Structure formats: C-alpha cells, structure tokens
Amino acid sequence: MTASIGVAMKRKEDPRFIRGRGRYLDDIVLPNMLFLAIVHSPYPHARIKSIDKSKAMALPGVKAVITGEDLDAAKLEWLPTFHGYDKQMVLALGKALYQYQEVAGVVATSRSIAEDGAELVEVEYEPLDPVVNPFQSKEDKIILRDDRENKTNHIYHWEVGDKAKTDAALDSSAIRIKERILSPRCHPAPLEPCGIVADMNKATGRLTVYMTSQAPHVHRTAFSLVTGIPEDKIHVISPDVGGGFGNKVPVYPGYVVATVASVIIGVPVKWVETRTENLTTTGFARDYHMDVELGATKEGGVTALKVSTTADHGAFDAAADPRKYPAGMFGIVTGSYDFPTAFAEVDAYFTNKAPGGIAYRCSFRVTEASFAIERGMDILARKLALDPAELRRRNFVKKDQFPYPSPLGFVYDSGDYEATLRKALDKIGYDALRKEQAEKRKKGELMGIGLSTFTEIVGAGPGKHFDILGIKMFDSAEIRIHPTGSGIVRAGTRHQGQGHETTWAQIVGEELGLDPQELLVEEGDTDTAPYGLGTYASRSTPVAGAALAMAARRIREKAKKIAAHLLEISEADVEWKDYKFNAKGVPGKSVTMKDVAFAAYTNPPPNTEPGLEATYYYDPPNLTFPNGAYVAVVDVDRETGFVKVRRFLAVDDCGVVINPMIVEGQIHGGLTEGFAMAFMQQIAFDEAGNHLNTNFTEYLVPTALETPHWETDSTVTPSPHHPIGAKGVGESPNVGSPQAFVNAVMDALAPLGITHIDMPLTREKVWRAIKESEAKQ
Amino acid sequence: MKITVTVNDTPYTRDVEPRMLLAYFLREELGLTGTHVGCDSSSCGVCVVALDGDRAVKSCTMFAVQADGHEITTVEGLEQGGNLHPLQQGFWDQHGLQCGYCTPGMLMTSYVLLKHQPKPSESEIREAIAGNLCRCTGYQNIVKAVQQAATAGGAS
Numbered sequence: 001m002t003a004s005i006g007v008a009m010k011r012k013e014d015p016r017f018i019r020g021r022g023r024y025l026d027d028i029v030l031p032n033m034l035f036l037a038i039v040h041s042p043y044p045h046a047r048i049k050s051i052d053k054s055k056a057m058a059l060p061g062v063k064a065v066i067t068g069e070d071l072d073a074a075k076l077e078w079l080p081t082f083h084g085y086d087k088q089m090v091l092a093l094g095k096a097l098y099q100y101q102e103v104a105g106v107v108a109t110s111r112s113i114a115e116d117g118a119e120l121v122e123v124e125y126e127p128l129d130p131v132v133n134p135f136q137s138k139e140d141k142i143i144l145r146d147d148r149e150n151k152t153n154h155i156y157h158w159e160v161g162d163k164a165k166t167d168a169a170l171d172s173s174a175i176r177i178k179e180r181i182l183s184p185r186c187h188p189a190p191l192e193p194c195g196i197v198a199d200m201n202k203a204t205g206r207l208t209v210y211m212t213s214q215a216p217h218v219h220r221t222a223f224s225l226v227t228g229i230p231e232d233k234i235h236v237i238s239p240d241v242g243g244g245f246g247n248k249v250p251v252y253p254g255y256v257v258a259t260v261a262s263v264i265i266g267v268p269v270k271w272v273e274t275r276t277e278n279l280t281t282t283g284f285a286r287d288y289h290m291d292v293e294l295g296a297t298k299e300g301g302v303t304a305l306k307v308s309t310t311a312d313h314g315a316f317d318a319a320a321d322p323r324k325y326p327a328g329m330f331g332i333v334t335g336s337y338d339f340p341t342a343f344a345e346v347d348a349y350f351t352n353k354a355p356g357g358i359a360y361r362c363s364f365r366v367t368e369a370s371f372a373i374e375r376g377m378d379i380l381a382r383k384l385a386l387d388p389a390e391l392r393r394r395n396f397v398k399k400d401q402f403p404y405p406s407p408l409g410f411v412y413d414s415g416d417y418e419a420t421l422r423k424a425l426d427k428i429g430y431d432a433l434r435k436e437q438a439e440k441r442k443k444g445e446l447m448g449i450g451l452s453t454f455t456e457i458v459g460a461g462p463g464k465h466f467d468i469l470g471i472k473m474f475d476s477a478e479i480r481i482h483p484t485g486s487g488i489v490r491a492g493t494r495h496q497g498q499g500h501e502t503t504w505a506q507i508v509g510e511e512l513g514l515d516p517q518e519l520l521v522e523e524g525d526t527d528t529a530p531y532g533l534g535t536y537a538s539r540s541t542p543v544a545g546a547a548l549a550m551a552a553r554r555i556r557e558k559a560k561k562i563a564a565h566l567l568e569i570s571e572a573d574v575e576w577k578d579y580k581f582n583a584k585g586v587p588g589k590s591v592t593m594k595d596v597a598f599a600a601y602t603n604p605p606p607n608t609e610p611g612l613e614a615t616y617y618y619d620p621p622n623l624t625f626p627n628g629a630y631v632a633v634v635d636v637d638r639e640t641g642f643v644k645v646r647r648f649l650a651v652d653d654c655g656v657v658i659n660p661m662i663v664e665g666q667i668h669g670g671l672t673e674g675f676a677m678a679f680m681q682q683i684a685f686d687e688a689g690n691h692l693n694t695n696f697t698e699y700l701v702p703t704a705l706e707t708p709h710w711e712t713d714s715t716v717t718p719s720p721h722h723p724i725g726a727k728g729v730g731e732s733p734n735v736g737s738p739q740a741f742v743n744a745v746m747d748a749l750a751p752l753g754i755t756h757i758d759m760p761l762t763r764e765k766v767w768r769a770i771k772e773s774e775a776k777q
Numbered sequence: 778m779k780i781t782v783t784v785n786d787t788p789y790t791r792d793v794e795p796r797m798l799l800a801y802f803l804r805e806e807l808g809l810t811g812t813h814v815g816c817d818s819s820s821c822g823v824c825v826v827a828l829d830g831d832r833a834v835k836s837c838t839m840f841a842v843q844a845d846g847h848e849i850t851t852v853e854g855l856e857q858g859g860n861l862h863p864l865q866q867g868f869w870d871q872h873g874l875q876c877g878y879c880t881p882g883m884l885m886t887s888y889v890l891l892k893h894q895p896k897p898s899e900s901e902i903r904e905a906i907a908g909n910l911c912r913c914t915g916y917q918n919i920v921k922a923v924q925q926a927a928t929a930g931g932a933s
C-alpha cells in the first residue's frame with residue numbers, strides 16, 4: 001500500500017453522476033404518491049380575513065387543502081428555530097409577514113393538479129403597512145409579531161469585547177476611520193431546489209422522510225420534537241443532494257405541510273419547491289449593516305476595532321446559529337490581526353421579509369465579519385497613505401504567537417500569515433502591478449489591485465460552546481472492515497458535492513493501509529449512519545474527518561493485537577509502518593490489514609472479540625482557523641462602469657490537504673460564489689416590500705462567461721489539534737474573496753476619491769459612482 | 778395527445794397532456810431522471826437535452842408534444858456499449874463536477890457543441906455553456922473537461 005492522503009484521486013461518486021444515475025430527491029417516486037403545492041401571500045404584510053378552500057377542493061384530483069388554522073388545531077402551527085430563541089409559523093396564521101409567505105397547502109394526485117388547486121384557493125387579505133428595513137423596524141412604529149410578549153421588533157442585542165477600552169483607544173488614536181459597510185441579503189440558490197417525500201406507513205407507524213438535508217440526524221430529532229412521533233419511528237434519508245451551501249440546513253414549512261399531509265392521508269406526499277419558492281421563502285443569508293471603526297497610529301499600528309451591526313432577520317428569527325452565539329462566529333472580526341482591543345455588537349430586528357440568516361457557504365456569520373475587517377483595513381490604509389499589503393503585514397498575528405488568543409475570545413490554532421501573503425504577492429508580481437497601475441493612473445486609466453488576508457473559523461464544536469437544538473456539535477464515524485479486507489465507512493455528515501465518498505475513504509485508507517477504492521462511504525441515512533450534526537460551516541473535515549481518523553485508529557489498536565497473534569510475537573514487538581504491521585527488527589516479517597481483517601473473522605486470538613469495526617464520536621477541542629491571502633487585479637472601464645477581473649490568485653492554508661484535486665475544486669467554486677456576491681447576487685426589496693429577485697433572470701448568478709480564470713496555490717500549517725492536521729476548505733474562498741474584488745475596484749476608483757460602494761458592484765452602481773465623482777471634479 | 782418520441786434510439790409512444798413539459802415526459806413518463814429541473818424559467822440549463830442530435834434544447838421550456846416525431850438524446854444515451862463518452866470521461870478526469878446536478882445538462886450542451894465545433898477554443902466553450910449554470914465548480918474544470926473530450930475525439 002501507498003499513501004492515500006495527499007493524492008489527487010478521481011472521485012468515487014462521479015461514475016453515477018456522469019451517467020445521469022444520481023438519485024436526487026425529485027427522482028424518488030413511491031406508489032400512490034401525492035403532490036403538494038403551496039399558496040403564497042402576494043403581500044409583505046397583511047391580515048388574513050378568510051380562506052375559501054371550496055373551489056380548490058372541488059377540483060378532481062385535489063385530496064386536501066391545509067391552512068394555518070388546520071395546523072393550529074393539530075398544534076403543529078409553530079416550528080422551532082434551530083437556536084431556540086424564536087419560532088416560525090408553518091402557514092400564515094392571522095397575518096402574513098412577508099411576500100410569498102406560505103398561506104395554504106394543496107395536496108393532489110399530480111404536480112400540475114396541485115398547482116391548479118393552489119390557484120383556486122381564495123384568500124382575502126387586508127394589506128398592512130410593511131417594515132422593509134431594520135432601521136425602520138428599530139422605530140417600533142409598526143410591531144410585526146403579535147405572538148410575542150415583548151411588543152418590539154428588536155430581537156436581541158449581542159456583544160463581545162471590551163467596549164470602554166475600545167472606545168477610549170479609538171478616541172485617543174491619531175488616525176481613525178469609520179464606514180458603514182453592508183453585507184447584502186443574498187441567497188445560496190443551489191441548482192437543486194429543496195424538497196421532501198414524506199411517507200407515513202400506517203401499518204408500521206413509521207414515518208420515512210426523504211429530504212434535501214445537510215443534517216439528516218438533526219432533522220430527525222426536529223421532526224420528532226415538532227410532531228411528537230418517537231424518534232425511532234422516524235427515518236430520514238437524504239439522497240444525493242444537488243448543492244446546499246447552507247440552504248438545506250433549516251426545516252421549512254413545505255417539509256412540515258407535506259409531512260402532516262402524509263400522516264393524515266396515509267400515503268406518500270412529495271413537495272419540491274419551484275425556483276421562485278426557493279429564492280423568496282427559504283434560507284436567505286447575510287443582511288448585516290456594519291459600522292466599522294478602526295483607530296491607528298500614524299505608523300499604521302492598529303489601536304482598536306469596533307463594529308456595530310444592525311441585522312435584518314426577516315419575520316422570524318430562523319438564523320442558523322448555535323444557541324450561545326446568536327451572531328454566530330462574528331467575533332472573528334479581528335481577522336488575521338493582533339489588535340490591542342476590539343469590540344463587536346449586533347442588534348437584530350424583525351422585518352417583513354423571509355426568515356433565514358443561514359450560513360451561506362460560511363461558518364456562521366464569518367463572511368460578514370471577514371468582509372468588515374478586510375474592507376476596513378483597506379480604507380485605513382488609504383487614509384494612512386500606506387500600501388494595503390504593508391498595513392496588513394504590520395498588524396498580522398505573528399507566526400510565533402500561535403496558539404493566539406484573540407481579543408474577542410477565540411484561540412487561533414495555527415498559521416503563518418506573512419509567509420502566505422508573501423507567496424501571493426510574489427506569485428502575482430505585486431510590485432510590477434503597482435508600477436503598471438501608477439503608469440495607467442497617469443493616463444487616467446482605472447486599474448486596481450485588491451487584497452484579502454483573511455482568517456476563517458470553522459469546524460464547530462467544541463460541544464461545550466456550540467449546539468443545535470441543545471445537541472452538542474460533535475460528529476461521528478463508523479467503520480466496518482469486512483473479512484476480505486474491504487469495508488464500509490459511515491459518517492454523521494451529508495455531502496452535497498464536497499466529495500466525501502472519496503476523501504473519507506482516503507482518510508480511512510491512509511490510517512488502515514487499505515485501498516480507498518474498496519472502502520464504500522455512505523452518508524445521509526439515519527437508520528444506518530451514526531448520529532452526527534451534518535455538513536455545513538466547513539465542519540465535515542475538521543469534525544467528522546477527525547472522527548474517521550480516530551475510529552480507524554481504534555480499529556488499528558485491535559488489529560495490532562490480531563497482528564501479534566498472526567506473527568506469533570508479543571504486541572509490544574509489533575510496529576505499524578509502511579501501511580502494515582511489522583515484527584520489530586525482523587525485516588520482511590509482516591502482515592497487512594487485509595490479513596488481519598480475515599483473521600478477525602476466521603482466526604481471532606483467544607479471548608478476543610471477533611470482528612473488526614469501530615465507532616467514534618469526536619468532540620473537537622477547538623475550532624480550526626483556515627486562512628489565506630487573495631489578490632484580485634481589475635480594470636474598470638470609465639465610460640461603462642464595467643469591471644474586468646484580469647487576474648485572481650488565491651493562496652490558501654487549509655492545513656493538511658487530503659485530496660488536492662478536490663481542494664482546488666472547492667476553491668474554484670467558492671471563489672465563483674464570492675465573485676457572485678461581489679458583483680451580481682442580491683436579494684432586494686422595493687419600498688413596498690416587494691421581492692425583486694424571484695427567479696434566475698432577476699437573481700443573477702455567474703455563468704461561465706463572466707466567471708474569471710482562477711489561479712490557486714497553498715501554504716500548509718497543520719492544525720495542531722486535528723488528528724490529521726486538516727482545517728477545512730470549502731468555505732474559505734467564499735469568505736475570503738468578496739473583499740478582494742471590492743478592494744480591487746475601490747483601489748481602481750481611488751483617484752476619483754471613491755471610498756466605498758456596497759456590494760453587489762453592478763455596472764450601474766460603479767458607473768454612477770464614477771459619473772458623480774467626475775461631476776464634482 | 779398521442780405522441781411518438783425517439784429517446785436514446787428507442788421510440789416511445791405515449792398519450793400525454795398537451796401541457797406536459799418535455800423534461801417531465803422524460804423524467805416521469807420514461808423514468809429517465811438524469812435530466813433535471815432547476816429553475817422553471819429556462820435559465821439554469823440542468824434540463825438540456827439534444828434534439829435531433831444537433832440542437833441543445835432546454836426540456837423544461839419545450840412541450841413533450843413539440844418533440845413528437847423527433848429524436849432526443851439524454852445523458853443516459855451518451856455511454857455506448859459500456860464505454861463512457863469522451864465527455865463523460867473528461868468530466869470525471871478533470872473534476873468537472875461536484876454535486877452532479879448540473880452535469881447532465883452540461884454534458885448535453887457540450888455534446889451538441891462538439892457536433893458543431895469539434896475543436897472549440899476556451900472562449901467558444903464558455904460561450905456555449907453560458908446557458909448552463911453551475912454553482913459548485915466555477916466552470917474552469919468543466920472547460921478543461923470539454924477540451925479533453927475534444928482532444929479525445931468527442932465530436933464523433
């Protein structure tokens with residue numbers, strides 16, 4: 001056997017996908033299956049005066065029409081949100097609180113009859129004035145939530161750090177900047193929409209739920225808590241998932257209505273959302289208005305950071321954050337820098353918009369935090385007339401400071417920020433680019449170079465700090481090695497394209513000296529997989545990946561005893577080396593894991609339990625802190641506002657790399673989503689609360705034409721507390737890149753005196769900023 | 778309406794509602810679930826199939842009845858005699874897919890591209906697949922996959 005980790009192994013899951021033989025949610029067809037379609041509110045805020053089901057019920061093929069009142073009678077109207085601070089209406093009860101809110105469900109014998117039926121449900125509304133932004137919400141003139149005891153739209157205040165010390169440091173700083181920076185509302189929009197097939201079998205009393213789930217075990221527990229069905233009577237299967245990016249973490253009303261319909265009618269019920277339903281009702285992300293303040297000495301030593309955020313959470317607080325961290329990991333806002341003091345606070349408000357606040361391809365609220373500090377550092381560099389690379393270098397956490405306790409309470413595991421930045425600047429040819437830029441500026445041409453030297457925080461647990469529904473954020477692995485030396489590997493995670501079927505086999509293959517091609521990886525079935533918290537927040541490799549390595553090491557411990565028996569030597573004389581068990585000091589005398597596996601079933605040592613399998617539940621001692629240095633080079637057309645991304649280089653440090661091909665693929669994908677946030681994607685509303693981005697002709701995601709060519713490289717500082725030194729990578733490029741693009745555009749526009757434009761930097765916004773600036777000159 | 782559509786060289790005669798979309802005809806009438814649906818508005822391209830071998834069409838915006846008398850090739854029809862099509866091989870070799878949901882549409886669009894342009898440039902590939910969204914890969918490896926297939930004679 002040779003090494004499995006570090007190998008660019010082709011993906012084991014691909015043969016079915018390239019043949020069109022993946023099995024996604026909507027591919028599941030069960031006998032007598034019915035279909036659910038949903039009736040949505042056309043108003044962002046309206047009292048529901050009446051709902052008339054009669055015309056819909058009269059349509060042949062319609063089996064049921066379900067309203068909020070029906071669910072209320074069954075005590076199934078409210079759905080808990082994951083962190084437990086709030087609850088969410090399943091179907092609008094009394095009032096609709098956002099445009100497109102689910103008002104009724106129509107169950108019918110076909111998808112099209114269900115849609116026809118939904119059009120026949122007559123709802124009488126009394127429109128109310130909407131609250132369309134958190135600053136309006138703050139005034140409390142219109143109280144949105146009648147159901148809550150406190151008659152205010154304010155949800156919570158959260159803070160971390162030393163406010164008095166930070167304010168004092170800012171007041172006494174020679175240089176000070178302050179900027180309001182928006183991380184706009186956007187949507188992950190995986191190409192496969194969300195869906196469910198709920199199948200209540202009245203004969204067995206068992207509910208089988210096929211759903212697009214990034215966290216099937218958590219969903220099983222949530223379903224049990226909501227419906228009262230015992231957890232052993234619920235079987236959640238998450239089939240192939242066509243992208244998730246955080247969108248498939250929460251429980252949505254459609255899931256609940258389909259399940260209720262199946263429980264009542266006793267046949268399977270399928271609900272698959274339309275793209276419009278996806279973009280208007282499920283899992284939005286971001287929507288943080290951040291006031292960023294930095295103080296510094298004249299030499300560029302940062303003295304303090306303060307960030308005060310006003311957060312728009314929509315109509316229900318369904319933000320997918322751990323219970324003790326309502327603003328997620330926003331405390332990572334000090335980024336890669338060693339600041340003497342810092343303070344961050346978040347105030348969250350209800351508005352007449354869809355709920356969410358999910359972690360879109362990032363660990364909870366890290367994209368927002370990273371954007372705030374990296375934009376802030378650029379704005380400060382300009383005020384100091386200092387090169388932004390130099391300002392960063394002067395303030396970096398130094399290599400010898402790890403483990404580094406940040407002023408906002410995290411302990412960074414490892415990194416070498418200077419080396420990573422140096423590599424990026426050398427590779428892109430930074431000095432030459434700055435010279436070129438100076439020449440171009442003389443001619444009035446707008447060229448910009450943007451940096452981002454970010455630090456991520458991923459891999460939640462540890463369980464003592466992080467939980468969902470009270471369940472600690474560990475993860476799990478189970479490995480069974482068969483007599484002939486192949487095996488099955490299961491984990492509590494659920495991949496949605498990340499390649500676990502390959503990388504999990506590589507981890508186990510490396511630890512056990514077995515061929516990853518002969519290790520079948522299975523996830524997503526709660527009847528067979530050990531309990532896990534799922535795949536999001538870049539936690540799979542840091543947590544489940546660690547559980548896999550530890551479970552494999554448990555197997556190796558037992559295998560060592562069997563090897564000693566086979567080699568007829570004492571266990572102390574057995575050594576694991578070169579992927580096999582060797583008799584110490586006797587060259588050539590060895591047994592392989594395959595030999596041991598066969599013996600485990602056919603010839604175990606006396607008084608030894610037969611078989612070769614292990615389970616491990618891993619509660620990480622700390623988070624991991626992937627980081628990187630990104631450089632964007634742009635040319636901005638003065639006449640049209642068009643931004644051409646000429647080059648983009650990402651140097652990532654994600655610790656030990658399991659499969660470089662897959663890591664590079666994750667980086668390409670994350671950079672593309674970062675590009676999308678910077679230039680294209682936004683969920684916007686007009687002043688009347690109308691949703692303006694309800695399909696892919698209005699919500700723009702990048703195609704192959706606008707997506708830049710990506711250059712990648714890496715540095716490696718292994719995580720000291722992870723069994724194989726890995727840190728996670730799927731989200732780094734998405735967290736790290738938006739600010740590199742925006743910093744590059746702002747750098748290009750610097751000669752025009754433009755400091756900041758909020759994302760997305762559409763051609764129109766850039767053009768307007770240029771023209772306004774030119775008019776002033 | 779009664780229609781006959783030849784799909785992957787096999788003729789199928791079915792009685793369908795006039796409003797049935799070709800995507801659902803393939804998926805639900807014929808059980809060919811490799812063709813996906815992702816946006817309902819002809820924007821994302823996960824539903825792309827080849828019409829009469831040389832046109833890439835979005836099957837979510839074509840009625841099944843419009844395919845009456847025509848030949849459709851879906852992702853399930855690419856593999857021949859147990860051999861992967863060079864495009865399938867290219868996507869696998871070059872890590873041109875992650876979640877796999879856009880892959881059938883990408884493959885079929887590329888299949889038609891190679892019929893018209895056996896040796897496409899990078900910009901020709903990017904232009905050809907501009908009607909196919911991918912949220913995972915950032916397209917770069919998809920471009921490489923199509924280039925590999927072109928080199929391997931994927932047009933034939």
